[in-house]
Amino acid sequence: MGKVLLDTRPLKYPAYRRLWLSNIVTAVGAQFAAVAVPKQLYDITGSSAYVGIAGLFGLVPLLVFGLWGGAIADTVDRRRLLLVTNTGLAVTSVLLWLVAASDIRSVWLVLVLFAGQQTFFAINMPARGAAIARLIPVHLLPSAQALGATVFQLGSIAGPLLAGVLLPVAGLQTLYLVDAVALCAALWAVFRLPPLPPQEGAPKKAGLRAVLDGFRYLALHSVLLASFLLDIIAMVFGMPRALFPEMAERTFGDPPGGGAALGWLFAAIPLGAFLCGVLSGWLHRFSRHGVGVTIGVVAWGFAVIGFGLADSLWLAVVFLAIGGGADLVSMVYRGSIMQAAATDEMRGRIQGVFTVVVAGGPRLADTVHGLSGAAVGTSTAIAVGGVLVIVGAVISAALLPAFWRYRAPVSDEG
Incomplete structure (x- = not known):
């Protein structure tokens, strides 16, 4: 079973273990904030338009400060930068808690605080990602990526579910408070990292x-360029979450106010990714990381096609879960390539571009799928998107053969 289950060898290194443990706490807390902000805005205004505006207030800081944050991460002590940005994240969460607890019904105050929080997040993520390769040997990078991705997916599942339980019992302000406490715990873990x-x-x-x-x-580095290109292809053409509400009601029979089908559709991808993460012990033994990314993206495309053509909820959930597992495989190898193929003095900026791609890709996908779904129908739009993912991945592999041939570097311990 040790060859199948999640490889925990990176946790033997105390510095990485502290960083990973802090990610467990913050993964759930971040989902609390992700639920709380749109809920608070809707409670204040009664309008989904302001919830949509919140997406813009979150996206712009991620795009701008993700790139700049990567440059900062290459010029300063990354531990010190993590301390500053984690403090900023904690302070904004406390301020959001104070606004909610005081019943201050100011839309723009919430939006400004949310934008500030996303700014700190955008600068924090490149430094956090770039630090990993300095904390563990290179041959353990795939295992570390799998550990991080599994924690992220667990937070994506558990966070919204716990938020739904806490909201009617403890109120909106409690979600912000839990997030702030989690960030303080993460701050202590970062404080104990080496310089x-x-x-x-x-x-x-x-x-x-x-x-x-x-x-x-x-x-100038086609391996890195191809890893980003494949991620963009997979997300823009193959992430149909904008069509989940319509499919839940019209295809799978949810009532107009929402029901179980919508929850299952949103939970299926992270659930599949989490299960694949738990059973990811084999990933570090496959050194053809370029092949791994390409196969993962192609498998994601086939799963999306299956989802688009599914006529029952359970079958749709199965295909989305398969897609989530394929995405985790691609994510693990992409992350390993970024850590190993980039030199340390460039690693922060590469992680900054990665932050922008991860933030912008799904939001662009929402626009593409929303418009195409309205034009040709949900099933057709999703299935065609899956076909484009497969075609795009195959063409990319053909045009950038160095990526297909790429093998992970082997350290003395590997």
Whole structure:
């Protein structure tokens, strides 16, 4: 079973273990905030339009400060940057708690605080991702990526469910308070990390030139470029979550006010990814990471096609869960490639681009699927999207053969 279950060897390294344990706490807390902000806005206004505006207030800081945050992560001590940004995240959560607890019904105050929180998050994520390769040997990077992805998926499942239980019992403000406490725990874990100063060759300033250097570096390294390209193809053409509400009601029989089908559709992908993560002990033994990413994306495309053509809820959930597992495989190998193929002085900026892709891809997919679903119907739009994922992945592998041939580097311990 040790060859099948999640590989926990990276947890033998105390610094990585602290960082990972802090991710467990914050993964659930972050989902609390993700539920609380739209709920608070809807309670204040009674309008879904303001909930949509919140998405814009969250996306813009992620796009802007994700790139800049990656440049900052390459110029300063990453531990110190994590301390500053984790403190900022905790402070904004406390302020959101105070607003909710005081019953201050100001839409714009909530939106500004939410944008501030996403700004700290956008700067935090590149530094957190870039730190991993400094804490463990290179041959354990796939296992570390699997551990991190599994925790993230667990938070995506447990966080909304716990939030739904707590809301009617303890109120909206409790969700913010739990998030703030979780972030304080994460702050203590980051405080105990070793110093992570910039290494030789790192830029001196985190200006526009440093950001552009990151893009130039990415353009010259086809392996890294292909990993981002495949992620964008998979998300933009193959993430149909914008059509979940319509399919839940019209295809799977939910009542107009919402029902169990909608919850299952949203939970299916992270559930499949979590189960695959638990059984991911074999992933680190496969060194053809480029092949792993490509096969994962193609499998995701086939699962999306199956979901689009499914005429029963249980079959739709099964296909989405399969897609979630395929996405986790792709995610693990993509993350390992970014950690191993990029040099340390560029790793923060590459992680910054990754943050932007992860944030922007699904939001662009919402627009693409929403418009295409309205034009040709949900089943057709989803199935065609799955076909485009497969075609796009095959063409990318053909045009960028270095990615298909890429093998993970082997350390002395590997």
